[in-house]
Amino acid sequence: MSDHAIAAPLNWRAPTNEARPVKAVLIAVAMLFLGVFLLIPLLVVFVEALSAGLPAFLNGLSDPDTVSAIWLTLLVAAISVPANLVFGIAAAWAIAKYEFRGKTMLITLIDLPFSVSPVIAGLIYVVLFGSHGYLGPWLKAHDIQIIFAFPAIVLATTFVTFPFVARELIPLMQEQGTQDEEAAVSLGASGLQVFLRVTLPNVKWALMYGVLLCNARAMGEFGAVSVVSGKVRGQTNTMPLQIEILYNDYQWVAAFAVASLLALLALLTLIVKSALEWRYGHELSNGHR
């Protein structure tokens, strides 16, 4: 092959390649498009957050309402993400390790929350638990507040992040088959032992991948949470809702300061995600390799 290349004239190109100027133009167009739509928005968040100097930035973050929004966001994610993690494992186990009728239907239903608008994700809980909803009168009689309170924020967040872990695990575990588990069972392992010693080590990076994306969405969800939260300052405002309030109050620096924290989280998510893809791509489900 190498003497072939030497014999070819300098401006020779393989007929299955584009000409060099075409390549350059295509790369330039791609970079320009990604620059305008991805890089500049990311950059502007940090520039605006620090536009009035570091003290103003820190001042914007130390507002008590903002601090409570940060805590609420962490707390909501700390409930929603583990809940969807347990579901993801259970669903993937049931779907990948057994053959039963209606499996395709079940997989489709698990993906359903991705095709529902976030606003509708909030609305369905208002219909169920709101004062005009099915369970509204009963909840009121028992003095239980779900809508415009913490439980509804957790529910809405859980809904929008529902498929993340399951959809990472299902294809991978289906691909891996059942032979390892069957061998472990035949050697006398219990169900829990099979999962912890055989299955989990095979899917741990995919699990982490799903949790990572699930968490990013959980902490950043805006539409669904804004419908059910009631937006009580210092009480039912998550970070994205706090950004909206600060922004509408013309507190630009504070709004972008909170936004920069979430942008940092997004960057961190992308870095860890890419690291997982590069390092353990062969242990993730198809499409991430």
Added chain:
Amino acid sequence: MSATATIASRVAPRFSWRQPSVIPGFGLTFGFAITYLSLIVLIPICALVLRTMELSWQEYWAIASSDRVVAALQLSFGAALIGATINLVFGLIVAWVLVRYEFPGKRVIDAIVDLPFALPTAVAGIALTAIFDKNGWIGRFLEPLGIQVAYTWLGVVVALTFIGLPFVVRTLQPVIVELDREIEEAAATLGAGRWHAIVKVIMPSLLPALLTGFVLALARGVGEYGSVVFIAGNIPYRTEIAPLLIVIRLTEFDYAGAMAIATVMLAISFAMFLIINLIQAWARRRFGYV
């Protein structure tokens, strides 16, 4: 093996709708998954549909066909369509460049394509507004040209282009990787120019992935709320998207109105969901890939 055999024989008659397996835990995991799925997703969605069915057909139609609702649905759908089309063209170029060419910084650029998935929509919303505002980084150059993006329908298109960006790129990339170079070589040996080979040989095999990415971006755009409400200006009949109208109806305690719009949008998303599955079924038959 005798223990496994007894398990299998014990389980098999009870669950005739599934094949017997020696692996324990089906009842527990399947039961939990179904219960959790029902509680979080299925029952609440059914509640919305049932509640909406309490409206008479005339009431429902009056809400769904009112000028403001139609205008909002048109804007959501139209802007998502334009955004998805922009992503179709540029997403193809980005995916092609990322798979076929080598250049410095390629891995970082590949990673950043997923930013719209990772960046919270509210953050994207205020960032895009700041950029396309008439004093913003890009807006100030468009202002003298008479182009106003922020607080117009163009702003909605910009936000939905951002949101839909990863879909086309990420559905295309694995397909371009799998493209058989020998087919391109065959086209070249048969005398096809590069352009001819791209149009007649490469494009047809990319078509299902292109369509899937397009519909995914479209579906996401129609329902998108967070990134749009900041940049849209939210003027009724003009820059008010359908999800925002649901929120407005809710704050007015007009539950019937909110639910009617929501069920129209649900129907639209299910239709698109169906279309994606049909495209993929067709692609599997025709090209042997998803």
